[in-house]
Amino acid sequence: MLPVIIFIYFALAMTTLSILVITRRNPIHSVLFMLALFFHVAALYLFLNAEFLAAVQVILYAGAILVLFLFVITMLNLKAEIFTDPFIGEWPVSLAIGSSLLLLIFFTLRDFLPGPVGTYTIEMIQRETNTKILGRVLYTEYLFPFEIASLILLIAIVGAMVLAKKKS
Amino acid sequence: MDISSFYGFLGTDTTDFILRMIIMVAKIAVVIVIALLHVAYSTWFERKIIGHMQIRLGPMRVGYHGLLQPFADFVKLFFKEDIIPSSGDRPVFQLAPMIALFATISSLAVIPFFNDFVIAKNMNVGLLYLFAMSSLSAYGIILAGWSSNSKYAFLGGLRSSAQVISYEIALALSLVGIMVLSGSLNLVEIIEAQQKHWYGMYVVVQFPAYILFLICAFAETNRTPFDLPEAESELVAGYFVEYSGMRFSLFFMAEYIAMIIMSCIAVTCFWGGWTLPPVVMKALPFLAVVPGLVWFLLKVYCHLFLFYWVRATVPRFRYDHLMSLGWKVLIPLALANIVITSIVKFLF
Numbered sequence: 384m385l386p387v388i389i390f391i392y393f394a395l396a397m398t399t400l401s402i403l404v405i406t407r408r409n410p411i412h413s414v415l416f417m418l419a420l421f422f423h424v425a426a427l428y429l430f431l432n433a434e435f436l437a438a439v440q441v442i443l444y445a446g447a448i449l450v451l452f453l454f455v456i457t458m459l460n461l462k463a464e465i466f467t468d469p470f471i472g473e474w475p476v477s478l479a480i481g482s483s484l485l486l487l488i489f490f491t492l493r494d495f496l497p498g499p500v501g502t503y504t505i506e507m508i509q510r511e512t513n514t515k516i517l518g519r520v521l522y523t524e525y526l527f528p529f530e531i532a533s534l535i536l537l538i539a540i541v542g543a544m545v546l547a548k549k550k551s
Numbered sequence: 552m553d554i555s556s557f558y559g560f561l562g563t564d565t566t567d568f569i570l571r572m573i574i575m576v577a578k579i580a581v582v583i584v585i586a587l588l589h590v591a592y593s594t595w596f597e598r599k600i601i602g603h604m605q606i607r608l609g610p611m612r613v614g615y616h617g618l619l620q621p622f623a624d625f626v627k628l629f630f631k632e633d634i635i636p637s638s639g640d641r642p643v644f645q646l647a648p649m650i651a652l653f654a655t656i657s658s659l660a661v662i663p664f665f666n667d668f669v670i671a672k673n674m675n676v677g678l679l680y681l682f683a684m685s686s687l688s689a690y691g692i693i694l695a696g697w698s699s700n701s702k703y704a705f706l707g708g709l710r711s712s713a714q715v716i717s718y719e720i721a722l723a724l725s726l727v728g729i730m731v732l733s734g735s736l737n738l739v740e741i742i743e744a745q746q747k748h749w750y751g752m753y754v755v756v757q758f759p760a761y762i763l764f765l766i767c768a769f770a771e772t773n774r775t776p777f778d779l780p781e782a783e784s785e786l787v788a789g790y791f792v793e794y795s796g797m798r799f800s801l802f803f804m805a806e807y808i809a810m811i812i813m814s815c816i817a818v819t820c821f822w823g824g825w826t827l828p829p830v831v832m833k834a835l836p837f838l839a840v841v842p843g844l845v846w847f848l849l850k851v852y853c854h855l856f857l858f859y860w861v862r863a864t865v866p867r868f869r870y871d872h873l874m875s876l877g878w879k880v881l882i883p884l885a886l887a888n889i890v891i892t893s894i895v896k897f898l899f
Contacts, residue, residue, distance in 0.1 A: 467898070
């Protein structure tokens with residue numbers, strides 16, 4: 384019973400927080416609600432025995448990316464921003480597409496079948512710890528995709544430096 | 552699919568869960584009370600030390616040699632009027648000090664104080680959790696700076712967020728050597744791994760990483776010589792200019808707890824935590840009588856003394872020097888340390 388109550392709390396809180404993020408007029412308040420949302424996501428990872436992902440979620444999303452958002456937003460002229468409409472004119476169309484997508488997911492969920500149990504069972508992950516297993520999988524089975532991803536990130540870093548260094 | 556299998560650690564039944572929660576809350580209360588007492592007396596300690604270093608006496612009036620000074624300060628701050636700027640953002644202004652204190656105080660959960668006394672036991676990602684919480688402390692500062700609607704506070708907040716983000720990288724990288732050597736992110740396991748060597752302290756083999764860590768710890772906690780977010784001579788007092796009374800003291804507590812946490816991380820990762828090196832224990836076996844907490848606290852107090860010593864000795868950095876030191880010196884050195892440590896560990 385208790386796990387279900389906790390899950391219901393997280394599901395409701397995450398939905399509410401996401402709605403609050405997009406409806407606030409003040410971007411700083413949106414960022415703060417997003418911060419709370421990231422914490423709830425991290426907690427969900429913890430319930431899935433993925434403590435490494437939970438920690439990385441907080442370090443990278445809450446601790447780095449969102450701080451940079453905040454950094455940029457504090458430079459904006461918020462006094463003018465607060466009086467503009469937070470939604471663009473076509474929001475009913477987006478709402479219709481979004482809700483039909485949600486309905487589609489609801490109907491497909493009924494036919495959801497859990498896949499066959501592989502090598503990485505919950506017991507094994509609890510015994511070996513999530514960090515170790517994730518590292519092993521990333522550096523053996525998925526080494527090539529992992530290297531490609533790091534190369535793409537490196538290109539992005541170099542690109543950012545080139546753009547910043549360019550003299551106008 | 553049975554969802555309860557994911558939640559195995561919550562316990563099998565509700566009474567068990569409630570019992571565990573009560574024990575947990577009691578532990579948290581004890582640790583927080585002791586930590587706050589430490590904050591109170593580390594302010595006294597700091598004023599005394601800096602006083603004597605500058606050939607003054609420091610606080611002398613309240614109690615014997617000013618021993619009750621922290622309580623006098625607390626009473627004064629507690630009853631001071633709480634002023635909120637009328638043009639600022641009221642809810643964010645009120646929230647910012649709480650975020651700052653929460654981010655630092657929750658780090659206490661994973662620190663092993665003595666013989667397995669940890670609030671969150673079996674935290675497999677203890678070190679990552681500490682990084683996560685220390686990266687959150689930027690929020691308190693940047694939000695305080697923004698919501699005060701004041702130039703000085705805002706500049707202090709901006710400086711601090713840039714500083715904390717930059718030094719966090721070097722701080723985390725300087726501890727990767729420890730992770731490689733101990734093969735774990737769990738702080739208790741890191742201490743146990745150190746006990747397997749005769750020297751019993753990673754500071755012996757990771758001395759460069761220790762120096763890097765200390766420099767980054769000073770920057771992360773906004774202490775001199777990196778206290779640019781609150782540079783009195785340029786920014787009046789930085790991000791907390793507009794705060795007074797209890798809300799100001801929350802920032803104050805957050806800074807001191809952050810200092811204590813950084814000292815605790817240094818002690819746990821580099822100085823063997825509550826243990827003494829096996830060599831020393833073999834030479835002087837009677838030391839086993841002393842409880843581990845004593846060694847832990849002594850090591851932490853030495854680090855706190857270092858924070859004060861540096862504050863009384865070194866002048867403040869210039870901001871561009873601070874940034875180039877962080878990005879061009881500390882991060883490459885930390886990366887080199889990781890490479891060398893990994894190669895040495897692979898070879899031996």
